[in-house]
Amino acid sequence: MGKYSIRYFLHEGLHSIVVHGFMSFAAVTVIAACLLIIGTFSLVAYNIDVLIDSLEAQNEIAIYIDESYTREQALALEAQLRSIDNVSDVIFVSKEELFDDYLETLGEDAVIMEDLRDDNPLRDSYRIIMKDVSLHAETVEALEQVAGVAETNSQKELSDRLLQIRQVVNAVSYTLIALLGAISVFIISNVVRLAMFARREEISIMKMVGATNGFIRVPFVIEGVALGLMAAVVAFFAQWGVYRYIVSGLMQGIAMFDMVPFDAFALPLLGALILAGLGLGVGGSVLTIRRFLKV
């Protein structure tokens, strides 16, 4: 295989994509769709991961004081709370402050809640800062023993629930990767099979005149790789659109989560998609060529 062959390989491989234009277009579209679905699930899983990590890193527990307690009684609990092991700091948050914070999160919609200010349904609370996050359960238990503490609320429960969701999303992602990956390999192998079938006479003549199987194989591998790469690029831009306008909108609407901005993982995502495209292209074409050349 001489240095003069590179231009020939590229020309033959890319020319075949143009000759089988419709088939190539269909292959790129379907593979890009497969990559997009895999990518979307992976990004959802990634966001959940990031969220869980940030929740787990939080060393804060909120406690709510019984409604029957007066402001003075509520403030008097501070010393008792401070005496609990693993508590490094205690911050009182009045129900008025909580109400203001809540209105702030609602933004423009806050006006509709404004009427409730005089009949505030919230309770006075404390923000408890832990020394050691790993002693979370013990600290919650000790806080709940204090008379006047009606409820504790930490992000631990949310984090545990998210962990369960992540496991489901991961299971779905792996299944999709296997299933859609196999579909993509199948599609690429069929496009390459079509190209090889159209050029079977040429291939038999090449073999007859002493072309190595490697030489015969390369243009078809290039064709498969090019299809995979094109699908990867299409999937990347589609992913960008989906992430920004659909997934992020949905997630924010449901749970007010902060999504990781697309720019933060755009390059690694592009790299992963290109690797996936390369893998699918090489896999799909080599599988077919092996059978076709009987090598």
Place this chain on the structure above:
Amino acid sequence: MVKLLDTYKTYDNGTKALKGVTLTIEDGEFVFIVGPSGSGKSTIIKMLAAEVRPTSGKVMVNGFNIGAIRQREIPYLRRTIGVVFQDFRLIENKSVHENVAFVMRAVGASPRAIKKRVPYVLDLVGILHKSRRLPGELSGGEQQRVAIARALVNNPSLIIADEPTGNLDPARSFELMTLLEKINMLGTTVVVVTHEKELVNQFEKRVVTIDGGIVISDKTGGYYSERMNLYYGNGQIQH
């Protein structure tokens, strides 16, 4: 050089194609291999190109042992051989020039070498003036000339022509055989498989006759007749 030594070939379906063929073709020879259909001629041709391997015996082609050749060595054997088929086997959507040039590319030749060599061989077979044409625009004789140019272009030491005149009229067949004779005179070994006795008899060449998987006659300057399935060399009956 081609050497078959007590070569047997039995196919998977039980057909015994060769039953102890011994044959030597020296470098620079011109040999006709003749015989009726099913005699084993095609098996010999396939064996020379390592498409089939002998069941037993030894087959040597240009220094390669066909019985023991590794899969990855086969392309290098085939680069020493040029094959011409009865049905030409040209690529319809490539021009005459491209049909010849692409086999040089297939063995990694440089564009410069291709530019120099292809017109030379097209001129040698007398088809240079039609190098831009597609195969479908040429006559049968012209297409076979292109096939010969393609077989020649990588400068093989052995040309195998399998029924090269099967699709040509007598005048074109004679012209083609004359061309192969000219190529032989330039130093290339030529093996022509045919069953056209009139054509064979017009050339004073070595004739190897195969029937039933064995060599039944091997005569230089000979001719043959299919009458009564007896084969002749220099007019004498051979058994």
